[in-house]
Amino acid sequence: MKRQLTLHVNGRAHRVEAATHHTLLEVLRRELRLMGAREGCGVGMCGACTVLIDGQPVSSCLMLASEVRGRPIETVEGLADGDRLHPIQQAFVEQTAFQCSFCTPGMIMATKALLAENPDPTDEEITDYLAGNLCRCGSYLNIVAAVKSAAARLRQSAPA
Amino acid sequence: MVLQEQEPGTSGPLVGQALPYLDAVERVTGAVPYTLNFELPGMLHVKLLRSPHAHARIRRIDASAAEQLPGVAYVLTGPKLRELPVNPYYGVVILDKPIVAIDKVRYVGDIVAAVVAVDEDTAAEALDQIEVEYEELPAVFDAEEALRLGAPLLHEQMPPQRATFADIIVSREPGTNLCNHFKLRKGDVAEGFRQADHVFEDVYSTPAAQHCPFEPHVVLAQWERDGRLSVWSSTQTPSSVRADLADLFRLPQSKVRVLTATLGGAYGAKSYIHLEPLTAVLALATRKPVKLALNRGEEFLEITKHPSKFYMKTGVTKDGKITAREIVAYWSAGAYADISPRLIKNGGFCSPGPYVIPHIKVDSYAAYTNLPPAGAFRGYGAPQAHWAGECQMDDIARALGIDPVELRLRNALHDGDTFATSEHMHDVHFEEILRHTAAQIDWGKPKRPAPPGKAVGRGVALALKSTVTPSTSSAALRVESDGSLTVLSSTVEMGQGSKGVLAQIAAEVFGVPYDRVRVVDPDTDITPYDQSTTSSRSTFSMGTAVQYAAEDARNQIRELAGKLMEAAPQDVEVAGGRAFVSGSPERGMTISEVLLRSRYQQVLGNGTYVTEGGLDPETGQGVAAVHWHHAAGAAEVEVDLATGQVEVTRYHTDVYVGRTVNPRNADLQNAGSVILGLGQTFYEEMLYDNGQLTNGNFADYMLPSFEDLPRAMTNRLVEHPGGRGEAHGLGETAVPPVSASIGNAIRDAIGVRLHELPITPEKVLRALLEQRGEEVNEE
DSSP states (O other): OEEEEEEEETTTTEEEOOOOOOOHHHHHHTSSOOOOOHHHHHHHOOOTTTEEEETTEETTOOOGGGGTTSEEEGGGGGGGGGTTTOOOHHHHHTTTOOEEEEEEHHHHHHHHHHHHHOOOOOOHHHHTTTSSSSTTOHHHHHHHHHHHHHHHHHHHSSSO | OOSSSSOOTTOOOOOTTOOTTTTTTHHHOOOOOOGOOOOTTTEEEEEEEEOOSSSSEEEEEHHHHHHSSSEEEEEEHHHHHSSSSSSSEOOOSSSOEEEEEEEEEOOOEEEEEEEESSSHHHHHHHTTOOOOEEEEOHHHOOHHHHSSSTTTOSSOOOBBBOOOOOOOOOOOOOSSSSEEEEEEEOOOOHHHHHHHSSEEEEEEEEEOOOOSSOOEEEEEEEOOTOOOOOOOOOOOOOHHHHHHHHHHHHOOGEEEEEEEOOSSSOOTOOOOSSSSHHHHHHHHHHSOOEEEEEEHHHHHHHHHBBOOOEEEEEEOOOSOOOOEEEEEEEEEEEEEEETTHHHHHHHHHHHOOOOOOOOOEEEEEEEEEESSSOOTTTTTTHHHHHHHHHHHHHHHHHHHHHHHHHHHHHOOOTTTTBBBBBBBOOOOOHHHHHHHHHTTTTTSSOOOOOTTEEEEEEEEEEEEEOEEESSSEEEEEEEOOSSSSSEEEEEEEEESSSHHHHHHHHHHHHHOOOEEEEEEEOOTSSSOBOSOOOOOIIIIIIIIHHHHHHHHHHHHHHHHHHHHHHHOGGGGEETEEEEETTTTTEEEEEEHHHHTTTTTEEEEEEEEEEEEEEEEETTEEEEESSSSSEEEEEEEEEETTTTTEEEEEEEEEEEEEOOOOOOHHHHHHHHHHHHHHHHHHTTOOOOOOOTEOOOOOOOOTTOOGGGOSSSEEEEEEOOTSSSSSOOOOSSSSSSHHHHHHHHHHHHHHOOEEEEEESSSHHHHHHHHHTTOOOOOOOO
């Protein structure tokens, strides 16, 4: 049975229909057509479906849509300001921090949470934090470089 | 967004620059249009019923209850398949795979029925309503056992073979599970072993693994009103899928259209025909567009890496010259042939290694087994072959008291030498890459001291891999009236950055900025024929075709500009987006002006690149590869003596690239290959219990993560000294040396040789305990 619920995604409220067993990932993709979060494994092990809820990274394949009613949800689609990429996205482009890019939105959202907590992470802190985000193409070295570059950029633009 | 800071009208060498991906913005905004995201108006969804038995006869199947459920449009079963106007069996080389099971199932996961419904939930519910009665049959899971007399037979009738690719040689025997036998005969191995002072015989094995592309196999099919079939498929081989679908439905190829979007990874898994026939049949039966997407668990059942077992026998003189190598290899093909007939040939002819060996005998056997089908997997048989050959090389070196690098150098192929296939090798650089790679782990210097409770070891491996030969790539390049370029190519963008590489090649010919080039996705109605996006062939084969197409288009621009400027075409130069008279750049006009003033509006250039070669079916002699990918790997490891845990502290690989098109993309290919190799070395293994996969999910099947990287990981791209070498593809080159270099480093650390991948802590610990003569505690 489907029910109406309201999701707050990227700063906007959306009325959607979802069955009680539908995950947040399914609803983001099917109802809201937000295709950045992706199912890589369906069991919360790969991180390709990572979105932020209350600023924290979660596997949207493990959350029921009904669980996150009313809470702020951020997806990769909310990062860029029109044509202006977010500094993390810009860094991922410049470092080519991807290959097939299926994992990239999840990687970027996890990075956003990391840099909010720790604006100047070491290599080890980056790999620890992102260990739950897998990249089957093996772009890990470029991702670490992109995260460091994004961190530097964000520190520069942040008010002292 | 501007991807490249370059003034319009300026030109410079683009090939060789580390440019971003052409579609980089889509990649970081979540906007890549994967096939997984596609929808067609009114489309239906599919769920599959799969066999719970490894080998069984289907006594009865009844889907009538499922068909009655609201929302269910159709259920396909074996008996219904036979009534449809389609050949029920398909396969790229051998027509052995039924679209859904007919009479028999041959592995746990074999597709028994397909439900088409309004949504996936409804289709999934209907699966429970299908009744199937099975009669279990004896099953066989090991390739060597499958070839023994009296083994359970998977295919009672020998399925017909198709003429597909020119290089494929098939040798089978009716009434057996033999899927293919590849033979290589060079010289006389008996004589070679007589000349040897020492003969080494060892057995090595590798397990089944899965590619795990994050985007699964996805197909959408729709029959058009005029009787044509349109298929959107996440395939690496759109041209081949079109040909196979045309055969199945008895249509001319021109009535089948295959469209391929950017893939979310492939690594070989999406080579050749997979779920396209089933989806097209379901669309035919329902007269609706149909979408089929596998889930993660099903992905493990669709296609795998061949488990292998290699019997390696090598004769050497006391000063370390190889006199003979005799190799018997068994590859488990699983229940259906897929591309096994070719893979076991390529894995067979590269197994003697990159060495000068006068006497060689190789027998490479693919056997049908009651496991999921095996096919192309990044490295294409070379990782299995070099795991065996390069581990043994180290053991030979140690037995003879010769340095392992030195032993390889005494035997390595150089320009003009003959390979196992008797082809003359050209453009080979094994000595250079091995010396340099070994130096990166301080080979020849003392080992660094081991931390307490650990042992440090170093190892190297050398490998070569073919690229499919003969092969064909065609491309077209349209110069638009605004002066931009559109590349029409059937190369599939699967994450390797092929669009950018082809754009760089095209842009350089015209001297236009990189972002003035668009590369369209494969669409067999529009983009010219390409054999496949496999075999690390696209940068070289399609790159050459695109270059030819660009040169053809440029010549047409010179003709048109010559007429407009009253100059001979050979006196017209095209550079920086302009056409001008040689020597007087002021006498010229933009390419856009040429097209508008001549009223041509566009020109279309064409390019085709065809390579020649092939092997004799009885001797395996001939030309196996138009050029050879080669790599050296060097590993330094720390082995924990209490736990058996192995850490790779340094890894370096040298690969021969000929000419680099995009160094950052090239680095990514090498790093990706090495990281994939680490997974294959240490933990990736599909585990079966009586044919039932027990770890087909990401909680139980481990992939390399950020935490599994070596402390230092480097690579070097080795270019042709002349600067204008052939640009080699790099998709797989760095994979084959990884496992053997690590196995050799472990042996260097603890003096124990492990013969079976993966190298788990349990196996290392067991070996350590046995070495110390201690009881092995089975708990």
